[in-house]
Amino acid sequence: MEENNCPICDGIGWVLKKEGVKKCVCRYKEITENIFQRMNIPRRYRDKELSNFEPDESAGHPFVLMRIEDYINSDRYTEGKGLFIVGPPGVGKTHLAVSILKEFFRRRGIVGLFYDTRTLLFRLKSSFDGSASAREILEEVVEAPILVLDDLGSERLSDWARDILHYIIINRYNDLKPMVITSNIELKSKKIDGDILENTLEERMGQAIASRLSEVCEVIPVKGKDRRGSGVTKKAKG
Ligand SMILES: Nc1ncnc2c1ncn2[C@@H]1O[C@H](COP(=O)(O)OP(=O)(O)O)[C@@H](O)[C@H]1O
């Protein structure tokens, strides 16, 4: 569906009206595209919306969507409250997190920031010789009015990675800045039939982080089929 030229302005972006030259309506699309780029929303997820998330009733998705709507419509974000969306791969966690960012922009004009956690760490690491760019990225991540940290704790973390994530999370926590986190591991360790549940964020990132996150993030478990493997969508893991 390649559309090179707008039929109204012939791709110039401006139209000549009686009152003078005006921005063509097609430029609005471009503006939105730029905003999503600024929010660092991956291209694969640019068209993901709450409205095209197909709720699977047997997996409890209507309730998940209700809680997410409730969060977006409330003012809880102003007190630094966020969400911790947890579930296995392919159930739509990233789709939901991206949709939330987009709704914050649409409904409130808030330009949030998206980062896949591993990508963020990689970017910081590859420029971390005290260079300006690493500091800029870190500052942007700490300051963003709402931050999505996608796939937090999906692997064991080096001491360096832990320190960086501590820095980001503690500073945002202290400044009452909301975080929407997705993860495929539980936040807190708990006992199941006398055994301690292992591979939790608490275990990987320490109690200080886990307890702060559980204080400010509402935990939203997402269940369902792995939509990547099912042929419904053929997308890379991530
Ligand atoms: N309920 C759903 N309705 C529509 N698309 C979905 C749904 N669940 C997952 N998807 C799609 O399946 C793919 C994988 O979802 P994703 O959000 O990346 O999963 P996760 O982050 O949980 O691993 C994406 O393209 C996503 O848009």
Ligand SMILES: [Mg+2]
């Ligand atoms: Mg994901």
